[in-house]
Amino acid sequence: MTSSAPHHSVLDKPFVLDLFAGPGGLDVAGHVLDIPSLGIEWDKSACLTRYAAGLDTLHADVSSVRRDAFESLPPEINVLAGGPPCQTYSVAGGGAGRKALEEVKGYIERLMAGDSDEEIDKELKKLSDPRTALVLEPLRYAIQATRSPNRGNRPYDVIVLEQVPAVEALWHHYALVLENTGLPDGTKYEVVVDVLDTETYGVPQTRSRAVLIARREGLGEPALPAPTHRAYEAKEWSRGNDRSAAQIHQPTLDGESAPEPRKRREEDGELEHWTSMAEALAGPVGAHPGRKVPFLVRSNYGSSGHPGRRGVRTDQQPAATVTGRISRFVVFEHLDDNIVYEGSRFSMNEAGMLQSFPPDYPWSGTAQAQQVGNAVPPLFGAHLLSAALGLPAPAPHALRTPWQPATEEQRAKLRSQGCGAADDCTARCPRPQDQAPPRSVSLPRKKKTSPR
Template identity: 85%
Template sequence: MTSAAPHQPILDKPFVLDLFAGPGGLDVAGHALDIPSLGIEWDRSACLTRYAAGLDTLHADVSAVRRDAFESLPPEINVLAGGPPCQTYSVAGKGAGRKALEEVKEYIERLMAGHSDEAIDRSLKKLSDPRTAMVLEPLRYAIQATRSPNRQKRPYDVIVLEQVPAVEALWHHYAKVLKETGLPDGTKYEVVVDVLDTETYGVPQTRSRAVLIARREGLGQPSLPAPTHRAYEAKEWNRRAVQAASRIHQPTLDAPDTSGVTDTAPGIDDKGLRPWTSMGEALADPVGTHPGRRTPFLVRSNYGSSGIPGRRGVRTDRQPAATVTGRISRFVVFEHLNESVVREGARFSMNEAGMLQSFPPDYPWSGTAQAQQVGNAVPPVFGAHLLSAALGLPAPDPEVLRKPWQSATEEQRAKLRSHGCGAADTCTARCPRPERQTPVRSSSRPRVDASKQPEANGTDSLRRISPRSSGL
């Protein structure tokens, strides 16, 4: 359900708590909307990116903060947001979460009935993959807010969640209990849930996300953000590509040359929708340190798009990218030299990969596993649309996110890391252990990130954390 009603902000001073914050997609969206945020992120490299970007960050485990440091969170936070880890729910994963959907729904019922955290935690240990339980954390935070003396037991006003499409069933169950049952203190919400395609909001890639937007009763019925761009129709594009290939020499790739193919409906249509944003449009112009990509190109990915294996293959610069994941660094880019010859060119830089996720140019990707950071992030343009719809704000101006990002100064970065890690230039005992930074891959040896970090987990020291907006 989308709405064309006049925009009316529902909160005077929104302040977002971003769970599983990653490198900052939702926080960058908040920055574009002048909305402050605090992110909680456990991965050291993602936190390094956030510090370099100037984003308020707590380097910690989301569950540990809820258990041990909730009272230190800023009491003025009134918007809860997040995208829990999706590996076990993703079509690309082994599917432990999909198999446990009904079991997780039972945990939701138990939480809403007021069962103790200790009893819930004991039961959750039985799950085959502990990441599956992370999808419960937003609900547990919402409940904890109503029990917090520091917040005067005030519930969050707005909740915004996004995940892979396979989680839609759980979001619908969230919606049911938030609206009908209410939190244990009786707080109820008006909720809307759906699966949205990011290219319909101007993100230059096809990516589908299950979205939940909730408003506390009395703040009005929420609505989904209205699309601003047309959906990418793969079948129509491929049909025209085949027709073009019958007229143009076939290049040495597993896809037809589409240099003669143009958008079927250029310009704004009768519904006010613009054409979807292509890779070429996103990357063509020089901006910041990005030199621009003016030469027509093809991109070959080695996996499906939006969870649909049939979409794998080659796309041109006139199409949106396939879903950007941690494999973006494996995308092979081929440049057109003329109508019949292509050559393999340079692969996308991390700056370009971020731009395909709609991050601003020159976003300061830092640490290791940068491609994974890019792929795991919420596309900022999409996030800005979600926050705007949730808070009753006008649709965001995408041009704000096309400008080069101004990174934090060394002094600002040191101040942010002192808040987030406990020291200006290193992690401390309260940060998550290094061996837990990157989940072990089933087909390879464990990857150890940040081997110089302290070994102690230090959950007790979380009680001393006082994350506050730095005002940078």
């Protein structure tokens, strides 16, 4: 079921708590919708980006805040949102989370039954990759809200979650217990779950995400956001479909052939065409000078596990999934029909724009490509929040205006609130060594034996 652009919010004053907030994808979405938010993020560089962008932030570990500082959170927060780290569930990761799906479902059941947090924490430490357990944190926050004197034991009204497609099974299990079992205090929710493609919401990038939207019983049946743009299908697309042959006659790279011609499908109806890389990057805006077209992009990374979405794309297609490897994407520019040469790779500003961040978003700190790749595409996030709250869909060009960064005074104030000091981290901030992912364990290779 999808939303049909309702006319008023289901909440009078929505206020979002963004768990695992990253550099600010959902918070930027909230900004576009005029919805306040507070993000919790433990990566120092992502927090520096957030401070520079003027976003309210706690530089903290999500689990630690729940255990030790939940009562310090603003009591008026009524929307819980977040995208737990995906490395252990992503097809690009080691797969520890995918292997532990059934085990994690068991922990969901136990949390809803009111089992001891301390006992569950002891057992979660035994997981091969502790990041796998972070997918439970939104549920644990929902439960903790009903036990919070500062909130008057009031549950969250709306929950919005997104993750890689491999987590869809867990979101369905979330839905099962939220609808049928309810939180330990008896609060129940109505829930919808599905896997959505970001290009169908105007993001100039193909990226699939497992989404959960829940509303507390009595606030109306939730719905997924209705798509605004056509889905991108590589096999149905043709370079000649968007430009004349003289304009787009291009050589292929490494012997790759062009996709089959795209045919308009009846079910596309009045949906807009997907947003291409050229639409996002060709024109000058803010400090972005505009990128010369036509160009080809070769990705060394697939898109949401779909092999058909990887490889070479032209500027008339959406980008492949933007990940931490976006800085490695090779851009080829054209001299004539027979010669290509390597042009400049995407800047962080351009990479952010392919994620639908506004131009001039103030990427800061280190590992900026990883920040960009880990973020929720803000335009997609705006569609999710709009559907969850019953608001009209955001305008397609809502995020095309250059972002106005925080002043030095504003940035210092935000960091004082989030870290404890205007220009430095303090003892309350997560330690850098605690942020390193666990080392993968290499199994000894089996010796090859010659057949007798």
